[in-house]
Amino acid sequence: MSASQSPHPCVVTIHGRSKPRVLFSGSKLVEVDLPVGSRVIYPKPPMKGLPDVDAAIRYAIDHPEGGEPLHARLRPGMKVTIALDDISLPLPPMQRPDIRERVLDIVLPMLKDYGVDDVHLIVATCFHRPMTAKEVERMVGERTFATYWPDRLYNHDAEKPGGLTEIGVTDAGEVVEISTRAATSDLLIYVNLNFVPMDGGHKSAAVGLCGYRSLRAHHTPGAIRASDSYMDPEASELNHRVVRMGRLLNQHLDVFTIETTVNNRMFGNELNFLSKNEDDWSPREELAAKALVRTLDALPQKARQAVFEKVPAPYGVTGVFAGETEAAHKKTLQACFEQYAVPIDGQADIVVTGVPYISPYNVNAFLNPLLVSVLIEGYLFNLYRGAPLVKKGGTVIAFHPCTDQFDRDQHLSYVEFVHKLLPKTRDAMELHKKYERDFASNPAYVQLYRTGNAYHPAHPFFMWYWGENGRQHIGRVIIVGADNEYIPSLLGYETASTFAEALQMARETAPPDPSLTCLHICPMLMADVNPLDEDDEASRGLRLLPGGA
């Protein structure tokens, strides 16, 4: 592949007068002095939000991508189920009104106008924790909540005896099984919020409303290993399997998909400087950053996390696409990549990344050690198209305390996974074959999933698999700032007390004059990596200057 002519404006090269980069280390911020010649990838500026979101929703459902408009599919007395994405999207939760509330406020009156009274709303949690009543109310709005909760608005229960109906089996032998209520409806409307390219499309209904038999078709180490990047649907084996299953589902069920995209305005004005190049900060922003770093250092963990969670993200809605699942999703993906994808020339020998306090699986909870690994080797590694940002066998230097702490309500089964199973093996295949089934059927954990606030006991396994392609690709992970040695070693990581020490360690196994790239996340970004050959790399100067850091 040929190299592009000049780097994207979001790609910055560190020079002699560059300021330290400010990266997340859990709920703290750390200043990192990158060596001269390092490359830093910043998120693109937020795309402009739609000026009239309600009008865009109306337009999308009246002018769908494939098939008839929503109103033309309605008839009096029909049975309709509306499924909704859960609280794992977006991150952090968006300012009210949540886009799902806005969609419901338009769709539900339309159903009523057309004489459709048999309407259920299901939060498509699959094996995620159930959302609390308060969280659901915030997501759907007071009016819908008051009308439908709890009898006709509820979380999906993938373990309810008799609660799932088999739709069929794909040619590849994958069992398609979803919520009986949805399966027996005349129309299934799915209201999605597409945060990353892995979301949405057939994954919405075929995964969000399914049970363990269906999940076992794709939530496996094999599917993840075979996914070049699961954030790139075309290269994702996970996605290919889900698409097969979703297509079968849509053959048997009338599905009307409503997808929405948001920009990457994760922070309000007060913290917006965190998404900018540190060299472009105004004196005021620089002062605010210094104050924030020191304040966070002085606060206890809960208070630190609260600083970031106090203000919901002011995301702007950038697109609403409705109609046939694949046609609508194609438009959604375009909008996603337009916001996130930063073109990058060449992979790096060493990738440096901050690891934030939040993931899709710890909303209103602590980012436990297993989720740290999901971020490093799963989500952050997979935020690419073309080729991984780090070269095969390369080193990732990540900042995180790796505290041995778990949320007892949401992640109790994770404790047993991390402290009982990982010491036995880190081999995802062995965990999958030897331990997953028994663990996933643990009656107490299943009970906590069904009636408490907990993730399903299969979920920690899925989380370990989520890092499997990263684990196979990355040579070393070095953690800077860990508050203990045990957890990083359990996860298969090395530790360093300072960035300089980590860099020295990384250099020991890297080629001479290694290239270094820093992923400046959050907000969200993806790297569209154009892998260069050695000559191209040399000509583009993708090497650290000697003696950096």
Add this chain to the structure above:
Amino acid sequence: MGEPSPHSAPAPAYRATAYFDVDGTLVGTNLLHPMLHLLTQQPTPLQSAKRIGKALLAAPALAAAELRDRRRFNELLFSHYQGMSEDRLVVLAQQTHERVIVPRIFKGARDLVAQCRRAGLRVVFVTGSLDITVGPLAKELGADAVIANRLEMRKGKATGKLLRPVVAGPGKARLIADDARAVGHDLGSCHAYSDSASDVPMLSVVGHPFCINPDWRLRDLARAYDWAVLDLNRTSPGESRQ
């Protein structure tokens, strides 16, 4: 009245056993509830009054025994059955089950036991209650076996003594270890559920200990050891799931 060991042989498909304490764990009763019902159901009101009066006089000793020695507590408690005929006890036990126990079964108890069965676990109730009172509950919830206390009978009447071994406190741990060995299950793969700190030995010998509506002492231990805590009064419909 049979052995304090399983009523039924394990089916070969079971991969491990789930041991459940009963009172306070699956049912909102304690050992006193069934006993009080039995005492009030004597052939004449005078006999009932006599037995209740005797029980009230023994209450301080019972309270002291509960604090010090669970086994002694059980022995004192069941001494009040002295002189009751076996056939009458069996009839009254069924009545106690229907009137006292069934209304107090926790909402999530049936689901949890059913989930154990679906997970391939043999279900055994391990309780200080009498086998005659817990038997109907085992049938109702679908347990495979019961390890419970048994009254000594002579000439068809209860002597007021318990047959050995008495099922209580640390003794439960040994009994379930014996049971697991007898059916060929590795204790490390077995599960145990209880509400009481007096059952910590039983919880400690299995690989998968869980607490249900625990008392404060057990809740503290659960927090320290990361044992899961379940609330069986919380069920899905109308709360978070359907």
